[in-house]
Amino acid sequence: MTTGRKGIILAGGSGTRLWPITMGVSKQLLPVYDKPMVYYPLTALMLGGMREIAVITTPEDQPAFLRLLGDGSQWGLSLTYIVQPSPDGLAQAYLLARDFLDGAPSAMVLGDNIFFGHGLTEMLQIADRRDGGTVFGYHVADPERYGVVDFDDQGRVKAIVEKPARPPSNFAVTGLYYLDGEAPDRAAQIRPSPRGELEIVDLLETYRAEGRLQVERMGRGYAWLDTGTHGSLLDAGNFVRTLEERQGLQIGSPDEIAFQNGWITAEALAARAAKFGKNGYGAYLKSRLKEMS
Numbered sequence: 001m002t003t004g005r006k007g008i009i010l011a012g013g014s015g016t017r018l019w020p021i022t023m024g025v026s027k028q029l030l031p032v033y034d035k036p037m038v039y040y041p042l043t044a045l046m047l048g049g050m051r052e053i054a055v056i057t058t059p060e061d062q063p064a065f066l067r068l069l070g071d072g073s074q075w076g077l078s079l080t081y082i083v084q085p086s087p088d089g090l091a092q093a094y095l096l097a098r099d100f101l102d103g104a105p106s107a108m109v110l111g112d113n114i115f116f117g118h119g120l121t122e123m124l125q126i127a128d129r130r131d132g133g134t135v136f137g138y139h140v141a142d143p144e145r146y147g148v149v150d151f152d153d154q155g156r157v158k159a160i161v162e163k164p165a166r167p168p169s170n171f172a173v174t175g176l177y178y179l180d181g182e183a184p185d186r187a188a189q190i191r192p193s194p195r196g197e198l199e200i201v202d203l204l205e206t207y208r209a210e211g212r213l214q215v216e217r218m219g220r221g222y223a224w225l226d227t228g229t230h231g232s233l234l235d236a237g238n239f240v241r242t243l244e245e246r247q248g249l250q251i252g253s254p255d256e257i258a259f260q261n262g263w264i265t266a267e268a269l270a271a272r273a274a275k276f277g278k279n280g281y282g283a284y285l286k287s288r289l290k291e292m293s
Contacts, residue, residue, distance in 0.1 A: 003128055005178075006104045007045035007053035010093045011038055011065065011111030012084035014058075017228055026061040028111035029068065030233065032252075033240040034281065036068060037227060040252040041109040044176065046075070047257060048107055048124035054080045054100045056093055074272065075254045076263025089197030094179075094187040103181045105130065110175030110226070114236055116243075116251055117222030127178045132212030133204060134178040135160075137171035138224045139217075146172035147201050149215050157208055157215045162201050171217065174224050179207070250281075256288055266293050 015022030021030065028038040038055075045053055053072065057065050062081055072079035082096050093108055094101075107124075127134040137149045143164070150159040150168035160173055177200065190202045207213040218224060227233040240251050250256060255272045258264045264272075269289050276282030 003049035004104060005048070005050055005128060006101055006106050007048070007050035008093055008097050008100075008106055008108040009038065009041050009045070009053060009055045009111050010084075010090065010108060011055055011057050011061075013087045018230060018233070021230075026057065026064060027227075028057075029061070029064055030227075031237070032114065032227060032233070033237040033244070035240075035252050038065070038068070038111055039254060040114040041111055042069075043252045043254050043257050044109055044113075044115045044120075044124075045107060046077070046254060046261065047121045048128070049261075050107060051076060051263065052078050052080070054082050054097050056082045056084050056096055059083050059085065074264070074268070075258035076261070077258070087197075089192070090200035091187045091190060091198035091203040094184045094203070095198075098184040101181065101184060105178070105180045106183060108177045108179070112227045113175035114225040114227065114240075114252070115174070115176065115222070116225075117218070119221065123216060123218070127214075127216055129178070129180075129214070131180055132210075132214065133180065133183075133207040134214045134216060135204065136174045136176055136224075137215045137217045138174050138222070139170050139220075140172045141170070143167035143170050143172055148172055151215075157213055160201050160204055160208070162199070171215070173204075173215075174218070175226060177204070179203075250284055253281075253284075255285055259289070259292065 011028040015027035018027055030037050055065055062083060069079055080100050084096060144167055147160050147162045148164055148167045148169055149157055149171040150161055152158040186206045187203055190198055193199045204213055225236045227236045244250060255269060259269045266289060269285060273282045273285035
């Protein structure tokens with residue numbers, strides 16, 4: 001499965017909420033149980049059929065991402081690296097990625113977001129609309145911490161309210177945004193917020209005002225985790241460990257997904273398994289190769 005949509009992983013920022021553990025390493029390179037954090041948003045894009053992906057990082061962190069991910073060819077991907085000189089808001093990513101996108105529709109995922117659930121691939125296919133934008137709403141207990149969807153009587157999005165004191169619903173907007181090829185031009189037209197950032201909510205509002213923003217609600221069978229605090233980072237690691245130990249199946253394995261998608265051969269997967277031959281990840285790849293071949 002492949003789509004004409006291009007992917008963006010926004011992995012910049014200073015990670016100050018996780019200091020001191022992020023003072024020497026990018027937040028998105030921290031481990032979430034047995035894999036680097038960035039593997040999880042990367043594999044979400046792969047499940048959505050994207051093979052051309054831009055990784056946006058700080059200037060000082062880019063070499064570390066290159067060491068970890070390379071050019072992506074080991075997974076049948078083409079990775080492009082873009083520097084974010086300063087963290088000036090999520091919508092800034094579309095300005096930085098303008099040349100990379102070259103008019104193509106995109107899916108941007110935040111580098112500290114984890115998505116899991118049976119049927120995730122099918123939901124991403126539904127969101128792969130050629131026109132307008134699609135965001136994903138997730139039911140949370142504490143919506144005041146997020147951008148929240150306000151629905152009208154017909155269940156259509158009426159507004160997205162950032163960190164409301166009185167939330168109009170319990171559906172938070174996740175860090176995964178499907179936008180059409182107009183996104184860079186629209187991002188160029190919005191003005192910085194009072195905190196000096198180009199807000200993603202303002203970019204989404206340009207689509208909503210034209211009736212071109214859809215919200216896909218993620219049901220109870222999905223997990224959405226962000227790892228922006230020490231507690232949520234630990235929770236995410238425990239969540240991944242619990243599922244993997246129980247099922248014997250990996251979450252966020254780009255090698256497995258690349259093979260499932262037909263982007264790499266059995267020989268290539270065997271070579272990757274051999275590379276990790278001294279640990280459980282290599283053994284897992286060998287077992288999956290045997291099951292899927």
